[in-house]
Amino acid sequence: QQPVQSPQAVILREGEDAVINCSSSKALYSVHWYRQKHGEAPVFLMILLKGGEQKGHEKISASFNEKKQQSSLYLTASQLSYSGTYFCGTELMTGANNLFFGTGTRLTVIP
Amino acid sequence: NAGVMQNPRHLVRRRGQEARLRCSPMKGHSHVYWYRQLPEEGLKFMVYLQKENIIDESGMPKERFSAEFPKEGPSILRIQQVVRGDSAAYFCATRPGQGVTVAPDTQYFGPGTRLTVL
Numbered sequence: 001q002q003p004v005q006s007p008q009a010v011i012l013r014e015g016e017d018a019v020i021n022c023s024s025s026k027a028l029y030s031v032h033w034y035r036q037k038h039g040e041a042p043v044f045l046m047i048l049l050k051g052g053e054q055k056g057h058e059k060i061s062a063s064f065n066e067k068k069q070q071s072s073l074y075l076t077a078s079q080l081s082y083s084g085t086y087f088c089g090t091e092l093m094t095g096a097n098n099l100f101f102g103t104g105t106r107l108t109v110i111p
Numbered sequence: 112n113a114g115v116m117q118n119p120r121h122l123v124r125r126r127g128q129e130a131r132l133r134c135s136p137m138k139g140h141s142h143v144y145w146y147r148q149l150p151e152e153g154l155k156f157m158v159y160l161q162k163e164n165i166i167d168e169s170g171m172p173k174e175r176f177s178a179e180f181p182k183e184g185p186s187i188l189r190i191q192q193v194v195r196g197d198s199a200a201y202f203c204a205t206r207p208g209q210g211v212t213v214a215p216d217t218q219y220f221g222p223g224t225r226l227t228v229l
Binding site for chain 2: 002031034040041042043044047087089097098099100101102103104
């Protein structure tokens with residue numbers, strides 16, 4: 001039930017772009033993306049619903065491929081503040097409402 | 112508008128003691144989730160509660176762990192007879208909602224309680 005994220009880690013220079021992928025073997029109702037900085041709580045970025053996508057931040061967007069049960073998070077023109085670990089949380093079609101989180105992608109943006 | 116509150120932020124216990132972790136939802140939120148995060152790992156779902164009801168406890172160990180969300184007051188995650196393997200960060204997340212719904216909603220996380228078992 002736990003989704004798989006890739007890559008596990010990525011290092012970017014300021015201004016570069018990155019894509020983080022999240023894949024599930026189960027039918028999904030929604031995908032939630034969070035960013036967590038070390039020692040802090042996960043912060044909500046955006047939610048993607050079955051049948052649509054939602055953009056939560058100016059330079060961060062995401063897509064949701066319902067047929068493949070995959071979601072991708074796109075970070076463009078990265079800033080130093082983007083550094084952190086990104087988690088996708090998946091909500092299954094069972095309607096259970098709880099989220100299953102991936103193992104995370106550690107993003108480091110350097111000057 | 113206060114966010115999700117958790118206390119204590121840090122908790123140290125010796126093996127065999129009890130740990131009580133509290134989560135106060137955001138105003139208007141009636142759904143509470145508890146997650147455990149081991150160092151350098153992802154969040155693992157433990158239990159999902161609504162006021163006075165446990166909706167899903169499939170992620171919670173069968174022994175020593177219990178959770179409640181009373182009509183009044185915070186949600187409490189209780190760990191009895193703690194062992195070193197219980198050392199982790201415990202996060203609660205809350206969301207609004209009226210009754211059981213399949214519609215997704217954003218879960219807002221609290222700052223977490225970092226439990227250390229000596």
